[in-house]
Amino acid sequence: METIERRDTPRGELVLRRDEQTGRYEIISNGTFLMDTSDGRSERLLVTEALAARTAPRRLLIGGLGVGFSLAQAVADGRLTEITVLEREPVVLEWQRTHLSRFSGDALADPRVTVLVADLVRWLAADAPADRYDAICLDIDNGPQWTVVPGNAALYDVAGLTAARAALAPGGTLAVWSAAAVPAFEATLGELFDQVRVLPVEVARGEPDVVYLAHRAA
DSSP states (O other): OEEEEEEEETTEEEEEEEOTTTOOEEEEETTEEEEESSOOHHHHHHHHHHHHTOSSOOEEEEEOOTTSHHHHHHHTOTTOSEEEEEOSOHHHHHHHHTTTGGGTTSGGGSTTEEEEOSOHHHIIIIIOOSSOEEEEEEOOSSOTTSOSSGGGGGGSSHHHHHHHHHTEEEEEEEEEEESSOOHHHHHHHHHHSSEEEEEEEOOSSSSOEEEEEEEOOO
């Protein structure tokens, strides 16, 4: 793997690497694999299934820009009129505008897209707008049990999920990406939401990725 860039952030080191043979990019956070460009099926499913419950979804919130797969899927949905992306790391936004732009299809240029450089946990607790979202898609970590930084755990506890639910319009759906099944997280969702679905997505190696869908009744 070729190291393209290495950046220090307040939360540690982020590294962008590329496989010279395949052209695959990956992002490493503090020595831990975070994401890559090899597939993207589960990231796209995160968006399509979150929006499926609404006949005319307009407003979507994406937590985590990543390599751009989820954003590309959102931009492809012509029903959406507003797509807000929260990304905490400015360098990830920079990489999306340079090395990774083709994986989102240059979706950042879409006039419906607004990117906010902000911490999602704090934003939901204090700064979320009064107009609520038809769907919220979270792809912040490798999963509720495998957070990139310790502070992210607050997004997956009762308080964090309650804040996410409050930002949903009635009839809206919260979708959460995970690198593995987390039964305890599923149980917490079941206590806070009216309906929960679990969608496994097979991967080439290891456990399936999992998309959790938590629906708020109308």
